[in-house]
């Protein structure tokens with residue numbers, strides 16, 4: 358993420374600022390300029406009052422929502438107490454995702470015509486008392502998120518039960534779109550052979566792989582080849598996890614550079630992935646040490662082994678046409 362300043366008084370403002378704390382003017386993020394600007398009579402997103410979305414509305418002929426909210430096809434039932442706050446938290450995480458996708462100018466519709474869109478759903482109690490569970494996942498561009506993930510206590514309990522090191526709303530968003538960009542950049546992009554050499558055969562039985570993972574857990578030594586235990590489940594999941602980590606690394610390095618914490622190459626400029634990974638690993642170690650110094654869990658509880666750098670390199674290469682040429 359870049360660093361932002363108020364266009365009127367130059368006070369530091371943030372990606373999600375609605376007003377400037379320095380001079381009090383109303384602010385809006387404009388994804389076209391990638392800047393926080395004065396709202397100044399321009400129409401803000403129709404969700405501005407309701408969930409604090411600070412993005413500018415798209416062109417009038419494209420509707421009243423911003424480029425991020427417009428991708429949400431279904432919002433949770435707002436008559437259920439708490440769902441307004443869950444919706445607000447998920448959209449805030451999703452805007453960070455969409456920031457990256459728009460900066461990279463990634464397609465939001467596949468060649469097969471599947472548009473990236475989101476539905477935010479809650480588990481439902483059926484008349485017979487059974488609970489219909491909503492599974493977070495991706496299907497042909499449609500990302501489903503279970504809104505209970507927005508409850509900190511529930512998400513943390515899931516994280517502990519699943520033996521995961523990290524579970525966040527932004528992580529879910531970045532992982533699920535990874536599946537969409539497998540379709541768009543790998544399958545439709547004619548890169549399946551290269552993918553298979555690095556990640557394994559994507560056509561192996563997915564349900565059998567999931568069942569095996571939940572019955573047996575990850576294979577021993579998984580950290581030598583995979584970024585997370587879940588990435589060992591199936592080559593699709595490995596790609597989605599690695600895609601999420603490429604976005605963590607890119608956004609993390611852009612943020613750290615903006616605050617003068619590292620000197621790393623511009624992650625949005627074309628070039629090899631190795632210098633980015635070489636900057637990211639010591640930064641992550643330092644961030645974790647800071648977290649521990651303040652009594653918090655590790656900020657980035659992952660080890661990036663050389664084969665994982667290679668997989669990140671594959672994703673970096675898929676993005677090459679979208680990254681600015683460094684010159």
Ligand SMILES: [Zn+2]
Pocket residue numbers: 363364365366367368377378379380381382
């Ligand atoms: Zn100001």
Ligand SMILES: [Zn+2]
Pocket residue numbers: 402403404405410411412422423424425426427
């Ligand atoms: Zn919005």
Ligand SMILES: [Zn+2]
Pocket residue numbers: 532533536593594597
């Ligand atoms: Zn997945």
